[in-house]
Amino acid sequence: MDNNGNQEITTKEVTLNMGPQHPSTHGVMHLVLHMQGEKIIRVVPDIGFLHRGMEKIAENLLYPQFVPYTDRLDYLSSMTNNLSYVMAVEKLLGIDIPERGKYVRVIVSELSRISSHLLAVGAWGLDLGAVTLVLYAFREREMIMDLFEMLCGARLTYNYMRIGGVRGDLPPNFKEKCKDFIDIFPKRVDEYEQLLTGNRIWLQRNKNVGVISADDAINLGLTGPSLRGSGVTWDIRKDTPYLVYDRFDFKVPTGENGDCFDRYMCRVEEMRQAARIVAQALEQIPDGPVNADLPEFVPPSRKDITTNMEALIHHFKLISDGFKPPKGEVYSSIEAPKGELGFYIVSDGSERPFRVKIRAPSFVNLQSVDPMARGAYFADVVAVISSLDPVFGEVDK
Numbered sequence: 001m002d003n004n005g006n007q008e009i010t011t012k013e014v015t016l017n018m019g020p021q022h023p024s025t026h027g028v029m030h031l032v033l034h035m036q037g038e039k040i041i042r043v044v045p046d047i048g049f050l051h052r053g054m055e056k057i058a059e060n061l062l063y064p065q066f067v068p069y070t071d072r073l074d075y076l077s078s079m080t081n082n083l084s085y086v087m088a089v090e091k092l093l094g095i096d097i098p099e100r101g102k103y104v105r106v107i108v109s110e111l112s113r114i115s116s117h118l119l120a121v122g123a124w125g126l127d128l129g130a131v132t133l134v135l136y137a138f139r140e141r142e143m144i145m146d147l148f149e150m151l152c153g154a155r156l157t158y159n160y161m162r163i164g165g166v167r168g169d170l171p172p173n174f175k176e177k178c179k180d181f182i183d184i185f186p187k188r189v190d191e192y193e194q195l196l197t198g199n200r201i202w203l204q205r206n207k208n209v210g211v212i213s214a215d216d217a218i219n220l221g222l223t224g225p226s227l228r229g230s231g232v233t234w235d236i237r238k239d240t241p242y243l244v245y246d247r248f249d250f251k252v253p254t255g256e257n258g259d260c261f262d263r264y265m266c267r268v269e270e271m272r273q274a275a276r277i278v279a280q281a282l283e284q285i286p287d288g289p290v291n292a293d294l295p296e297f298v299p300p301s302r303k304d305i306t307t308n309m310e311a312l313i314h315h316f317k318l319i320s321d322g323f324k325p326p327k328g329e330v331y332s333s334i335e336a337p338k339g340e341l342g343f344y345i346v347s348d349g350s351e352r353p354f355r356v357k358i359r360a361p362s363f364v365n366l367q368s369v370d371p372m373a374r375g376a377y378f379a380d381v382v383a384v385i386s387s388l389d390p391v392f393g394e395v396d397k
């Protein structure tokens with residue numbers, strides 16, 4: 001009873017475990033939800049179910065041997081994982097790769113961004129009941145997988161980047177097939193938007209849900225669409241350009257309200273901009289080698305091995321002679337699909353890194369689940385998780 005004699009109805013606070021087998025947790029994530037009825041009071045992410053000790057594995061391998069392991073971090077965007085690591089090692093060794101190699105890296109990175117966002121938006125729709133979208137998204141994603149299969153024979157984990165360049169040049173007909181994809185893709189994005197962007201159910205489930213301010217997003221270290229959805233124009237490709245990104249004309253989309261819908265729109269527009277970058281890169285790509293001519297670091301390409309076995313023998317002789325990189329420490333980061341992906345490497349002068357620390361965007365972005373979900377309903381937690389697009393290979397490492 002209250003002071004006026006009216007009867008009050010109170011709801012007991014409950015604790016609900018969500019995951020790690022729940023399909024909407026996007027992997028082996030366990031959330032401890034503290035709830036007052038259907039309202040969220042607090043969310044505590046409980047991670048570590050997929051922990052594999054990646055950083056310690058790196059410290060026990062030769063520098064080139066760790067490249068395939070990076071595929072298993074954000075396994076939905078393996079190309080950019082490869083890129084971030086090899087760029088950190090190249091920074092340590094002082095290697096600059098040829099122009100054509102840089103363009104090839106940009107092309108595959110932006111295709112990987114489109115592929116990652118397609119799965120993010122498709123799974124988001126599936127989480128909230130829009131089953132059709134994931135079927136549409138996988139249709140285009142398969143075309144990108146076909147292109148990657150032409151490059152390296154794989155469709156998920158690629159091991160395509162190498163220290164000093166890439167595993168091989170673009171195969172015959174790659175440019176033509178890539179242009180075909182880029183030509184049709186904008187119309188396909190229009191189809192996604194016809195399904196979702198103006199859909200009143202989609203708007204109700206995402207508008208004013210999971211709101212986070214620009215200041216809070218910055219203070220929590222958010223990056224990628226999770227940060228830009230709050231109106232912060234920060235993109236490493238623009239603000240600290242790497243490779244040849246400063247030669248392309250593209251926009252950095254941002255939101256206004258910092259809610260789930262803004263993060264959705266950022267990803268949709270980023271797919272369009274990534275397609276623009278690929279189109280420009282295909283037009284500008286010069287002829288020439290894709291790998292640096294440094295046999296002490298870079299093994300000969302597949303083509304060279306068949307014509308010049310002496311080059312391969314020379315490379316392995318240099319390795320067996322115990323080439324040592326310089327002592328020092330470096331940090332290198334890129335704009336991965338989910339945000340800033342960085343590798344911090346400490347070298348003690350041996351053939352193995354002394355220390356490796358991975359700055360994984362999914363791990364950092366995940367800490368925003370609690371402030372985004374507080375005061376929302378239980379069903380809104382699903383939309384919040386989808387809007388962050390976490391992959392637990394790089395959360396748990």
